[in-house]
Amino acid sequence: MDKILEFKNVNAGYGKEQILNNLSFYVEKGQVFGIIGPNGSGKTTMFNTLLGQIKPSAGTILFDGADITRASANARCRMGLGRTFQVPRPFESMSLYENVLTAAVHGGSQSEHAARDTALECLKMAGLYDKRESRAGELTLLERKRLEIARALGTRPTLLLLDEVAAGLTELEVAEMMELVAQLKANHYTIIWIEHIIETMVGSTDYLMCMAQGSCAVQGKPRSVIESKEVQRLYLGVDDDE
Amino acid sequence: MEKRRLNNGKIKVLDSLPMLIVCIAVILALYLVCFTQIASTNAMRYMIQIFLYIAMAEMWNLLSGFTGMTSLGQQLYIGLAGYSVAVATTMLHLSLGLGMAMGIGVSILVSLVLSLLLFRMEGMYYSIATWVVAEIFEKLFLNWKFVGQGSGMTIRVEPYPRIHSICIISLTICVCAIVVVYLLLRTKVGLGLNAMRDDVGAASAVGVNVFRHKLLVCVIAAAFTAAAASIFLVNKGIVYPESGFSISWTVSLIFIVVVGGSGTIGGPIVGSVIYVFLQEILARFPGWSNIILGVITILTILFLPKGIVGTLQQKLHFDIFSAKRFSYSKRK
Numbered sequence: 001m002d003k004i005l006e007f008k009n010v011n012a013g014y015g016k017e018q019i020l021n022n023l024s025f026y027v028e029k030g031q032v033f034g035i036i037g038p039n040g041s042g043k044t045t046m047f048n049t050l051l052g053q054i055k056p057s058a059g060t061i062l063f064d065g066a067d068i069t070r071a072s073a074n075a076r077c078r079m080g081l082g083r084t085f086q087v088p089r090p091f092e093s094m095s096l097y098e099n100v101l102t103a104a105v106h107g108g109s110q111s112e113h114a115a116r117d118t119a120l121e122c123l124k125m126a127g128l129y130d131k132r133e134s135r136a137g138e139l140t141l142l143e144r145k146r147l148e149i150a151r152a153l154g155t156r157p158t159l160l161l162l163d164e165v166a167a168g169l170t171e172l173e174v175a176e177m178m179e180l181v182a183q184l185k186a187n188h189y190t191i192i193w194i195e196h197i198i199e200t201m202v203g204s205t206d207y208l209m210c211m212a213q214g215s216c217a218v219q220g221k222p223r224s225v226i227e228s229k230e231v232q233r234l235y236l237g238v239d240d241d242e
Numbered sequence: 243m244e245k246r247r248l249n250n251g252k253i254k255v256l257d258s259l260p261m262l263i264v265c266i267a268v269i270l271a272l273y274l275v276c277f278t279q280i281a282s283t284n285a286m287r288y289m290i291q292i293f294l295y296i297a298m299a300e301m302w303n304l305l306s307g308f309t310g311m312t313s314l315g316q317q318l319y320i321g322l323a324g325y326s327v328a329v330a331t332t333m334l335h336l337s338l339g340l341g342m343a344m345g346i347g348v349s350i351l352v353s354l355v356l357s358l359l360l361f362r363m364e365g366m367y368y369s370i371a372t373w374v375v376a377e378i379f380e381k382l383f384l385n386w387k388f389v390g391q392g393s394g395m396t397i398r399v400e401p402y403p404r405i406h407s408i409c410i411i412s413l414t415i416c417v418c419a420i421v422v423v424y425l426l427l428r429t430k431v432g433l434g435l436n437a438m439r440d441d442v443g444a445a446s447a448v449g450v451n452v453f454r455h456k457l458l459v460c461v462i463a464a465a466f467t468a469a470a471a472s473i474f475l476v477n478k479g480i481v482y483p484e485s486g487f488s489i490s491w492t493v494s495l496i497f498i499v500v501v502g503g504s505g506t507i508g509g510p511i512v513g514s515v516i517y518v519f520l521q522e523i524l525a526r527f528p529g530w531s532n533i534i535l536g537v538i539t540i541l542t543i544l545f546l547p548k549g550i551v552g553t554l555q556q557k558l559h560f561d562i563f564s565a566k567r568f569s570y571s572k573r574k
Contacts, residue, residue, distance in 0.1 A: 073447060077447060077449035085444065090441075105430045106433070107449025108449070109449075119569070
């Protein structure tokens with residue numbers, strides 16, 4: 001077992017409001033680690049804490065053996081944490097190529113010459129190669145989500161964080177996006193993936209964690225987690241006694 | 243300099259050596275005019291103003307147009323530079339060069355210290371904070387006996403440089419400002435700055451060290467603004483708080499950049515030429531000049547939101563001093 005990320009008893013929140021309560025879990029190398037949970041369960045807060053946008057009030061975050069609890073957001077990216085945003089945030093005035101090139105040069109710590117090939121490869125993988133010279137502000141939602149993934153790949157991550165990449169997409173577009181995630185999995189990327197559409201997570205993840213009230217409610221193999229009483233209760237309101 | 247041309251729907255990048263030669267030729271011709279003193283004193287005065295406004299506007303454009311940090315407090319470095327030169331030359335009897343160096347040094351130091359405070363703010367909060375800081379400095383200098391309080395200080399440079407020397411120094415500052423901005427934008431820092439302009443949070447998420455990038459552009463902008471302002475105020479011969487730290491400096495720079503073209507290196511050049519000549523015409527209508535400048539700015543924002551250079555570049559498919567990267571460009 002080779003751990004790439006570990007949360008140890010992490011508490012975090014916004015101001016006085018504590019969202020994460022003693023959260024502990026770990027992710028193994030090469031794993032696609034899914035995170036589900038009802039609204040307000042702390043999924044996005046966990047993401048923001050992992051990415052350095054919220055400083056934890058207690059606990060430790062270990063990434064690839066190093067303590068990153070107090071590291072800045074950009075330093076974490078350079079260490080190998082690549083992320084997508086739930087609502088895509090492309091650099092709108094720049095071309096797709098420039099978007100990914102920026103990620104490769106800064107997050108991937110490459111020279112601009114070397115980053116050129118990385119950027120083109122990432123755009124190819126995300127299915128955006130033909131649009132590489134278009135302005136990012138002109139893209140559709142699906143293309144923006146693809147660009148988010150291409151840009152995250154540009155940083156050459158050892159751990160890729162996908163934040164609701166299927167949210168807001170049509171059924172057909174979700175299928176396209178799942179194909180892309182499957183491709184990432186086939187390329188042996190380690191992925192933490194937050195998603196609301198639970199069905200998509202069962203077939204696509206190796207391990208699943210369900211969050212509730214800022215901590216881990218249940219975790220394990222995806223099928224067993226989905227069928228657990230705790231998840232049934234959280235999502236469907238089904239009580240143990242019923 | 244590069245030119246893009248539409249070719250069967252595909253944009254081609256042509257690295258244009260002749261265009262570069264034209265640029266160098268124009269700069270050499272301007273130096274020649276200064277050295278040989280063939281231009282009249284009046285023409286030289288216009289040239290000095292244009293060169294110095296270009297340098298200061300390029301810096302404001304670097305902050306706002308390329309990085310997204312809209313500063314309303316660049317007058318702070320203009321005032322500090324003016325007082326530094328006054329203290330160095332009039333009180334300490336140092337040369338103009340040392341006075342300028344002192345102005346640049348003080349401005350860099352102040353911008354470094356202020357960065358720790360101002361970088362905690364973003365967007366309009368940052369803009370307002372920069373203005374407030376400049377106002378605080380104005381009030382401090384108004385009450386500071388050492389610098390003459392409200393009556394200010396005269397700037398006496400001994401020996402006073404001849405106008406063609408001032409023109410040469412101004413041209414050098416102007417050329418250096420353009421070259422520094424261009425080279426900065428061509429490096430990885432340039433990519434980071436453009437990313438920050440579009441979305442600071444996303445830029446940080448892809449590894450851009452936002453604090454370091456902001457610090458770098460603020461220091462560069464403070465240094466060049468101070469250098470240009472030193473010459474400007476030496477030419478005026480006096481500096482006092484209401485003139486040195488006046489918001490009207492930044493208002494002029496905003497006019498130049500908006501009319502010329504924000505986010506383009508050519509914009510401040512065109513904007514400065516228009517501004518200097520417009521000022522001359524508007525001097526005949528005292529009391530109306532600011533109103534007319536305001537109306538022109540609003541009309542430009544409404545009808546030419548990319549400014550003159552930005553609109554021309556878009557319509558005619560060319561980029562002057564472009565910092566864009568193309569996947570098919572051979573340029574590294």
